[in-house]
Amino acid sequence: MQDNQQHDDNLRIAEVFLDTVWIERNxxxxxxSSYRQDLQQLTDWMKPQGLSLLTITAADLQNFLAERLEQGAKASSSARQLSAMRRLFQYLYREKQRSDDPTAVLSSPKLPQRLPKDLSESRIERLLQAPSTEIPLELRDKAMLELLYATGLRVSELVGLSLSDVSLRQGWCVC
Known part of the structure; x- marks a missing residue:
């Protein structure tokens, strides 16, 4: 019976957290939805042990993540789950419901690096021809696509460029 009460308390804490981050962080x-599912799995795992979100330890959380991996969870799922737990425990610490953040000592699982998929020449041609040159906004889009393709810039680098970084007359761009 006490396990059920503790589980209900954990679910309430998680729901208040989710409502808060939804409002605060948009x-x-x-x-x-992913955070809700991840925290549901955590609280379900905690239930038979009678653990509370307010007192669970880093070792407990490590055991939870290890069990998930043993059950076949992918490293990317564990990383996302750890991200949800980090946010939850940072929130509980910030709200003074906990005196520590047990996730602070946990390390994220190593994720394989995915290389970007390259496009065929015909797909690149279609992409570069898509924007109209009659409409100024689409002409801008075409210039941005051409610059991305020609230089290998990342999108974040491209949008961070200012007019002083580009010389159309001399044909250069400082990235």
Missing amino acids: LAENTL
């Missing part, structure tokens, strides 16, 4: 619906 999380996407998919992110919120």
